[in-house]
Amino acid sequence: MASKNLVIALAGNPNAGKTTIFNNLTGSRQHVGNYSGVTVEKKEGQVKYKGYDITVIDLPGTYGLSAYSPDELVTRNVIIKEKPDLIVNIVDASNLERNLYLTSQLKELGIPLLLVLNMADVAERGGIKIDYDLLSQLLGVTTVRAVGSKNEGTDDILEKIIQVAENRQESPERPVRYRHEVEDEVHHLQRIMAKDGQNTLEIAAVSDGGEALVYPTRWLAIKALENDREIMKYIVKMDPNLLEEINKSRKRIENVIGDDAETCLVEDRYGFVRGVCREACDIRKVDRISLTEKIDSVLLN
Numbered sequence: 120m121a122s123k124n125l126v127i128a129l130a131g132n133p134n135a136g137k138t139t140i141f142n143n144l145t146g147s148r149q150h151v152g153n154y155s156g157v158t159v160e161k162k163e164g165q166v167k168y169k170g171y172d173i174t175v176i177d178l179p180g181t182y183g184l185s186a187y188s189p190d191e192l193v194t195r196n197v198i199i200k201e202k203p204d205l206i207v208n209i210v211d212a213s214n215l216e217r218n219l220y221l222t223s224q225l226k227e228l229g230i231p232l233l234l235v236l237n238m239a240d241v242a243e244r245g246g247i248k249i250d251y252d253l254l255s256q257l258l259g260v261t262t263v264r265a266v267g268s269k270n271e272g273t274d275d276i277l278e279k280i281i282q283v284a285e286n287r288q289e290s291p292e293r294p295v296r297y298r299h300e301v302e303d304e305v306h307h308l309q310r311i312m313a314k315d316g317q318n319t320l321e322i323a324a325v326s327d328g329g330e331a332l333v334y335p336t337r338w339l340a341i342k343a344l345e346n347d348r349e350i351m352k353y354i355v356k357m358d359p360n361l362l363e364e365i366n367k368s369r370k371r372i373e374n375v376i377g378d379d380a381e382t383c384l385v386e387d388r389y390g391f392v393r394g395v396c397r398e399a400c401d402i403r404k405v406d407r408i409s410l411t412e413k414i415d416s417v418l419l420n
Contacts, residue, residue: 122172125284128198130225131209132218133180136237138162139267140209141177144276149175159193168277176203184224186349198228199332204284205231207276212242212249212264215400219392222258223295229335233283234262235276240269246403254399259293297387300375301344304368308340311364322353344369344380 131137141149145164152161162177178197179190186192198206208225210218215236225232236242236249255262263279265272296302312320313336321333342350343365354362372380 122167122170125171125173125205125280126176126201126203127173127205127207127280128176128178128201128203129207129209130178130194130198130221131180132182132211132221135180135209135211135218136267137180137209138177140207140235140237140265140273140276141175143267143270143273144173145175154193154197157189157193159189166277169281171281173277173280176201181221183221184228185345186347192349195228198230199334203230205233205280207233207235207280208260209235209237209267212236212239213245213247215242215247215249216392216396219258219395220388222260223388223391226258226260226293226295227335227338227341229338231283232260233276233279234258234260235265235272236262237265237267239264239272240266248401248403250399250401254395257293257395257398295388295391297384298376300372301380301383301387304344304372304380305337305340308343308361308365308368309336311361312336312339322357341384344372345384346381 129137129141141162141164144166146166148166149162149164153159154161159179164175164177166173166175176197178194181188181191181194184191184195186195197203206225206228208222210222222232222234234255236251236254239249242249249264251262251264261279261283263272263275265276297305309318314320318336319333320336320339321331322339339350343354346369351362354365369380372378372383376383378386
C-alpha cells in the first residue's frame with residue numbers, strides 16, 4: 120500500500136521549545152535554507168508514521184500574525200500559500216496565557232489545529248495544574264501534553280496528527296468571538312467580500328506576476344479592521360469601494376466603543392484567552408524557591 124502524504128507546520132512563540140519538538144519528530148531527516156527574498160531561516164524535515172509520509176515545516180517563532188516583522192509575515196504567508204494539512208501550535212505550558220494569544224489568531228485561519236503543551240513538567244513544578252480535556256473543549260482544539268527536552272509526548276503528537284488529519288479526533292468548534300459591535304462589522308465586511316456565498320476570497324498579488332492567494336473572508340475582515348498593512352495593499356488595489364466600507368466600519372467601532380478597532384480586537388483576544396486559562400488552569404502557590412529567584416535575590420537586592 121502506498122504511503123499517504125501529510126504536510127504539517129509547527130508554529131509557536133519564541134522559546135516555547137518548538138525547535139526541540141521539531142528535532143524530536145524529524146531526527147536527522149531535515150534540511151535548512153532561507154525563505155525566498157528574506158534572510159529568515161527555513162527548516163523542513165520528514166517523518167514516517169503508520170503509513171504516512173509527513174513533511175514538517177518549522178515556522179519562525181512569532182508572537183502574532185500581524186506582519187509587523189519578517190518572521191510574522193513569513194509564518195502567515197507559508198500557512199496561506201502552502202496550505203498545510205494541519206498546524207501544530209507549540210505552546211509553553213508554564214506561560215499559557217501569553218502563548219495562547221497566537222493560538223487565538225491561528226484559529227481564525229480556518230486550518231485544522233493541534234495544540235501541544237510543551238514544558239508541562241516546568242508548569243507542574245511551578246504549581247500549575249492544567250485540565251487538558253477542559254482546555255481542549257474551551258478552545259475547540261485537540262491538546263497534547265509534552266516535555267520536549269525529555270522527548271516525552273512525541274508519539275502522542277504523531278498519533279494526534281493522524282487523528283486530526285483523518286477527522287477522527289473531534290473537538291467542538293469554538294471560534295474567538297469579539298464584542299458584538301466588532302462582530303457586527305466583521306459580518307458586514309464578510310458579506311461584502313463573499314462571492315456566491317463562499318467563505319473564502321481570492322486576492323491577486325500586488326506585484327506583477329505574483330501568485331493569487333485564497334483567504335478566509337472572516338480572517339480578511341478582521342485583518343482589514345486591524346489595518347493590517349499587507350492585507351490593505353491587496354484591498355487598495357482590488358476594490359476601492361471595499362476600502363471605503365472598511366473605513367466606515369472602523370469609524371463606527373471607534374464612535375460606539377471609544378477605542379480604535381485594532382485595540383478592541385487585541386483586548387477581546389486577550390479576554391478570550393484569560394477566560395480559558397481561568398477555567399482550565401489551577402495555579403497553586405509553591406514554596407520552593409527556584410534557582411533564578413535565588414540568584415535574583417543576590418544580584419538585584
